[in-house]
Amino acid sequence: MKPVEKILVPLDFSQCSARALEFALDLARRYEASVDLLYVYHPIVDTLPEAYGVVTAAHASEIVSKLEQQLASAKQDALAAGAQRVGTQFAHGAPVAEILRVAEERGSDLIVMGTHGRSGAKRLFLGSVAENVVRGAKSAVLVVHASGSSD
Secondary structure (H helix, E strand, O other), X not given: OXXXXXXXXXEOOOHHHHHXXXXXXXXXXXXXXXXXXXXXXXXXXXXXXXXXXXXOHHHHHHHHHHHHHHXXXXXXXXXXXXOOOEEEEEEEOOXXXXXXXXXXXXXXXXXXXXXXXXXXXXOOOOHHHHHHHHHHOOOEXXXXXXXXXXX
């Protein structure tokens, strides 16, 4: 079996992705592996009949700035937890496609991610991101439930 040297951790800053990060950091310490933290920005604008959801450029810039700060904070937390090599990437696009693209570009041996994203949706919506990453990844994927999850 090939040793784990590069771990990719897609984050959405939910409880479930925080738990996945804990697992990834434990594995990184055990295997002396590098950790790449990834956030994929994919704004979803809801529309209502006869109305349009609009995000101004200034508002979008503010959102991205806050997310980049959270990603930088996650990196600092990972280093404080004992990870030796931690990188970050902020991507724009469809989450599944970006996770798979970054994993391949970085030569990740393992992707560690949560079962569900920030919305708490069941398998029908955001859980399908994890499922589709499992189906499409060329590397191993570890899918982690948030503690106390009833799924």
